[in-house]
């Protein structure tokens with residue numbers, strides 16, 4: 098689909114919020130209506146009541162509940178960013194990728210800006226200029242959800258047995274998260290805008306507690322500029338693995354900077370320069386904007402997708418983590434396995450430990466499979482050919498459905 102058509106659809110959904118005559122919005126309307134019923138299932142299962150009701154709804158809802166995430170669009174983004182070659186921090190490929198993402202999100206009519214920072218280049222010890230990229234949907238909303246990934250790739254495939262100084266493309270480790278967010282962004286505007294189906298949905302009690310405690314700025318919920326629904330930010334972290342010598346060079350530079358800034362400013366990031374001014378709808382900014390939850394995605398393109406609970410996510414954000422796997426179960430997304438396997442260090446650690454945002458890492462660390470003696474991870478085999486559109490589609494669809502259900506919960510929050 099061309100950018101122009103995407104933009105026209107987006108504009109159409111804004112002009113026509115009921116969705117009449119708009120295929121994407123109509124589909125989301127059906128999806129959102131159905132999810133009200135699904136929420137009863139989620140609330141019930143969280144309360145320890147039999148989840149058979151949820152299963153019945155999932156079966157009877159059938160394809161009507163399926164989100165509109167397009168796996169082919171996501172895969173095309175994967176091919177496009179990998180065509181830039183190596184995309185490690187400060188590289189030419191990274192600059193090309195940044196231009197590509199800026200253009201993509203600007204074409205969707207949403208706000209895109211950089212969060213620049215400096216770091217020591219581990220290769221030569223000089224100062225290097227890095228930058229996270231932030232995309233904001235509905236900047237006036239103070240209560241926000243963060244979906245993030247890293248967009249830099251490792252400088253070398255240092256675990257490649259044959260060519261550790263060869264070319265590391267990072268299709269799965271770097272590219273897959275970017276690809277999912279590109280397509281998720283295209284789907285978000287109508288979902289986030291939706292105002293239909295305001296029937297009573299039951300919020301899981303645990304989530305309600307977490308929100309009230311985390312958000313702080315609840316006084317804004319009834320103001321004209323902040324309707325109490327969730328705004329969404331995407332963050333593309335730089336410097337996740339600006340690593341030339343493992344065990345020597347620090348990781349998670351971008352997410353650490355992001356987290357420290359969040360603590361220092363006490364709010365979500367603001368643009369110094371926005372690349373598409375027309376996306377800013379008025380001067381209103383929520384002074385106390387805070388993240389309620391964050392979800393990190395990493396290595397989600399594996400053909401043999403199996404995503405287990407990640408150990409640190411269960412420690413820092415157990416309810417969030419389980420709510421995502423619950424959504425996946427109801428969607429019959431079997432790639433999400435509700436068992437713990439790996440415990441990993443990833444960009445979610447600074448978010449949890451420094452920013453104190455409950456953050457879950459969605460990651461399939463067995464690339465391609467735990468049975469393979471030599472993994473593709475950090476080798477020259479991390480290429481597009483070893484990733485699948487279906488896997489990107491699975492993760493994207495679950496995220497889209499989770500966001501849709503969260504929006505329903507927000508709409509039904511009691512007024513403070």
Ligand SMILES: [Zn+2]
Nearest residue numbers: 251270338475
């Ligand atoms: Zn990596």
